[in-house]
Amino acid sequence: MNVLEIQGLTKKFGNFVAVDNMTLNVKEGEIFGFLGSNGAGKSTTINMISSLLQPSAGEIRILGKDSRKHSRHAKTNLGIVPQDLAIYDDMTAYENVAFFAGLYGLRGKLLKERTEEALEFVGLGDRAKSRPSTFSGGMKRRLNIACAIAHKPSLIIMDEPTVGIDPQSRNYILESVKKLNESGCTVIYTSHYMEEVEEICSRVAIVDHGKIIADGTKEQLKAIITDVKDLSIELKPGSAYSLQSISEIPGVRAVNEKEGRLSIQSDAAVDNLNRILKSLMDGGAEVKALQEEEPNLETVFLTLTGRSLRDQ
Amino acid sequence: MNVIQIAFKEMLLSFRNRRTLFFMLAFPLVLMLVLGTALANAFSTTAAMDTVRVLVQDQSSGAAQQGFAGFRAEMEKSGFAFTDFKPGMDGAAEVEKNNYDDYAVVTNSGIKLYGSDRNAVASNMTQGMLSAYADRYNAAAAIGAADPAKAATAFQPAPSGGYVKELSLDLDRMPGSMDYYAVALTVMIALWGAMSAANLVNSEIRQGTAARLVAAPVRKGEIFAGKVLGNLAVNMLCVLVVITFSKVVYHAYWGDNLPLVLLVLLSVVVLSTSLGLALSYLLKSSASGGLISLAVQLASFFGGAYFPLGVVEKNSLLGIAASLSPIRWANMALNNMIYLGDNTQVFQTIGLNAGLAALLLAASAYMMSKREGL
Numbered sequence: 001m002n003v004l005e006i007q008g009l010t011k012k013f014g015n016f017v018a019v020d021n022m023t024l025n026v027k028e029g030e031i032f033g034f035l036g037s038n039g040a041g042k043s044t045t046i047n048m049i050s051s052l053l054q055p056s057a058g059e060i061r062i063l064g065k066d067s068r069k070h071s072r073h074a075k076t077n078l079g080i081v082p083q084d085l086a087i088y089d090d091m092t093a094y095e096n097v098a099f100f101a102g103l104y105g106l107r108g109k110l111l112k113e114r115t116e117e118a119l120e121f122v123g124l125g126d127r128a129k130s131r132p133s134t135f136s137g138g139m140k141r142r143l144n145i146a147c148a149i150a151h152k153p154s155l156i157i158m159d160e161p162t163v164g165i166d167p168q169s170r171n172y173i174l175e176s177v178k179k180l181n182e183s184g185c186t187v188i189y190t191s192h193y194m195e196e197v198e199e200i201c202s203r204v205a206i207v208d209h210g211k212i213i214a215d216g217t218k219e220q221l222k223a224i225i226t227d228v229k230d231l232s233i234e235l236k237p238g239s240a241y242s243l244q245s246i247s248e249i250p251g252v253r254a255v256n257e258k259e260g261r262l263s264i265q266s267d268a269a270v271d272n273l274n275r276i277l278k279s280l281m282d283g284g285a286e287v288k289a290l291q292e293e294e295p296n297l298e299t300v301f302l303t304l305t306g307r308s309l310r311d312q
Numbered sequence: 313m314n315v316i317q318i319a320f321k322e323m324l325l326s327f328r329n330r331r332t333l334f335f336m337l338a339f340p341l342v343l344m345l346v347l348g349t350a351l352a353n354a355f356s357t358t359a360a361m362d363t364v365r366v367l368v369q370d371q372s373s374g375a376a377q378q379g380f381a382g383f384r385a386e387m388e389k390s391g392f393a394f395t396d397f398k399p400g401m402d403g404a405a406e407v408e409k410n411n412y413d414d415y416a417v418v419t420n421s422g423i424k425l426y427g428s429d430r431n432a433v434a435s436n437m438t439q440g441m442l443s444a445y446a447d448r449y450n451a452a453a454a455i456g457a458a459d460p461a462k463a464a465t466a467f468q469p470a471p472s473g474g475y476v477k478e479l480s481l482d483l484d485r486m487p488g489s490m491d492y493y494a495v496a497l498t499v500m501i502a503l504w505g506a507m508s509a510a511n512l513v514n515s516e517i518r519q520g521t522a523a524r525l526v527a528a529p530v531r532k533g534e535i536f537a538g539k540v541l542g543n544l545a546v547n548m549l550c551v552l553v554v555i556t557f558s559k560v561v562y563h564a565y566w567g568d569n570l571p572l573v574l575l576v577l578l579s580v581v582v583l584s585t586s587l588g589l590a591l592s593y594l595l596k597s598s599a600s601g602g603l604i605s606l607a608v609q610l611a612s613f614f615g616g617a618y619f620p621l622g623v624v625e626k627n628s629l630l631g632i633a634a635s636l637s638p639i640r641w642a643n644m645a646l647n648n649m650i651y652l653g654d655n656t657q658v659f660q661t662i663g664l665n666a667g668l669a670a671l672l673l674a675a676s677a678y679m680m681s682k683r684e685g686l
Contacts, residue, residue: 047523050523050526051526051527052523052526052527052684052685054684072529075527075528075529078527080523080524080527082520082523082524084520084523085520086519086520086523086524087519087521088321088521089519090324090325090329091321099321100524102314102317103528103529103530104528104529105529107313147524148524
């Protein structure tokens with residue numbers, strides 16, 4: 001069963017088309033990764049699903065019902081974890097969760113139970129009476145999640161929920177997402193951290209220029225690029241070389257450099273390793289290590305969009 | 313239910329905000345104490361009543377002349393000294409030279425008053441007395457026109473069967489400095505509600521919570537109503553605290569009709585909330601806060617919150633600025649009601665405030681409905 005169905009979704013801001021005739025389905029029980037660089041149309045799509053923006057054209061169906069015609073039904077079944085923190089600093093953690101859960105119709109004992117449950121779930125049960133102004137960034141992010149789950153939605157949209165937090169809180173959040181999914185909740189997850197998406201998502205869509213350019217399981221996406229090999233070359237500090245001359249070698253599709261490590265994508269069918277090494281050494285560079293990497297989502301993204309996601 | 317919940321949240325956040333508590337409670341109460349104490353002599357009632365000297369040029373005739381003569385005789389018992397205008401005199405110049413506090417020209421079609429800024433309170437009282445007399449005369453004239461036989465009895469005091477009950481001429485008291493500032497500063501903080509109202513929507517956008525509110529199964533109208541209701545409740549509670557404190561601690565006089573006083577103040581609070589909200593939608597940025605703050609300060613200044621304006625020339629710059637200030641409208645209405653028993657201006661002020669507020673709220677609701685998000 002599809003929890004979310006998007007058909008021909010379009011959003012225009014004046015002459016600019018932010019989302020262009022997008023079609024997408026998210027099945028019940030999935031953790032669906034939504035990948036795209038800044039300005040790709042990812043947030044605009046999420047905002048339309050969340051009713052923050054009205055589509056210029058197209059249809060969004062949540063649990064089989066049109067989200068505009070059955071707005072209340074759609075909203076009740078949706079939980080939103082916005083990228084920017086959406087909590088009140090002058091209300092305690094408990095008051096924050098209870099206020100938002102109350103807007104979903106929870107009252108009295110049930111409201112109290114669900115609020116406490118949500119806070120326990122994100123590990124803030126012992127800080128229920130504290131105000132977020134006394135929280136670390138990671139704790140605020142967790143409270144942001146608690147505010148979205150107390151009403152037990154069928155579909156949760158998490159927009160970059162781990163931005164700017166410490167590794168411990170990130171792990172906690174990733175584990176929480178998995179637990180939520182195990183409890184029967186469908187999750188749409190966006191992140192700039194490809195390894196997070198790789199770790200938790202069962203299916204991934206890549207958005208570019210307002211369109212979905214690839215959609216499938218991680219394995220299906222990686223299979224798209226069997227004709228590409230990914231070389232990682234570590235150079236000694238101070239090595240000189242020309243990215244331009246490497247990119248001009250036949251078969252080379254893209255070259256990126258980060259912290260003394262070259263990442264080269266090349267046609268798998270073209271044997272050009274010797275020419276790449278020669279080009280480096282002719283420039284005076286000294287190779288410290290070389291390895292051919294297994295394709296990952298980063299490689300897929302780079303191949304399909306020509307850009308690295310994390311460098312956006 | 314959602315409306316109540318949102319309103320309660322607004323109240324909770326407002327009362328946890330130290331700025332709200334300072335500006336809406338501590339500041340007016342301290343200012344009341346400082347101004348009320350420092351300017352106590354300027355409001356001395358004995359001095360004012362002993363020295364209200366009014367130069368009168370009576371050009372009226374018939375019933376109007378008779379009526380004014382009776383009024384004059386009554387007023388002279390209450391400490392007003394009337395002097396007849398003599399040919400060759402320049403009434404306005406006499407007031408300017410401080411030979412008289414006020415100069416009144418009485419004709420069959422009305423009374424013109426030239427007031428003095430030297431004793432604003434005395435001039436205010438003269439104006440109030442003359443307004444009350446004019447109202448009474450007009451009412452009696454209307455009765456006379458309908459039934460000439462009753463015209464004579466219409467001018468008689470109420471206990472002996474007259475048709476016009478006069479409440480204002482038997483002046484029991486005049487406002488002391490603390491009484492004046494209690495009213496003026498309470499009206500001022502009622503208008504300050506515009507500043508918090510301007511922040512109602514912007515604060516949700518700034519905190520990111522607007523996204524969560526719009527994504528929840530709550531209609532925009534409910535969010536709007538909850539926020540307006542919350543802001544009204546917060547400001548009205550602040551007004552109540554200031555009134556109670558001024559009454560109990562400063563012994564400020566609020567008259568005998570507190571419910572009507574509260575109704576006037578509620579109308580100012582409703583107007584200020586609507587104004588703040590409408591401007592915040594119209595300007596769509598944080599600039600609205602600064603603009604509203606400036607407008608409210610100017611309204612406070614020209615409305616007599618910091619010093620009594622007294623009688624001002626209608627067509628002068630000060631007069632125009634004062635006439636545009638809701639604080640001035642409410643101040644005059646409340647003082648006339650409290651000290652003269654004249655409610656005419658009270659109902660006019662409530663009507664004007666409510667009308668403007670309805671227009672502004674409708675405009676805000678329309679702009680909100682057209683906007684994506686909040």
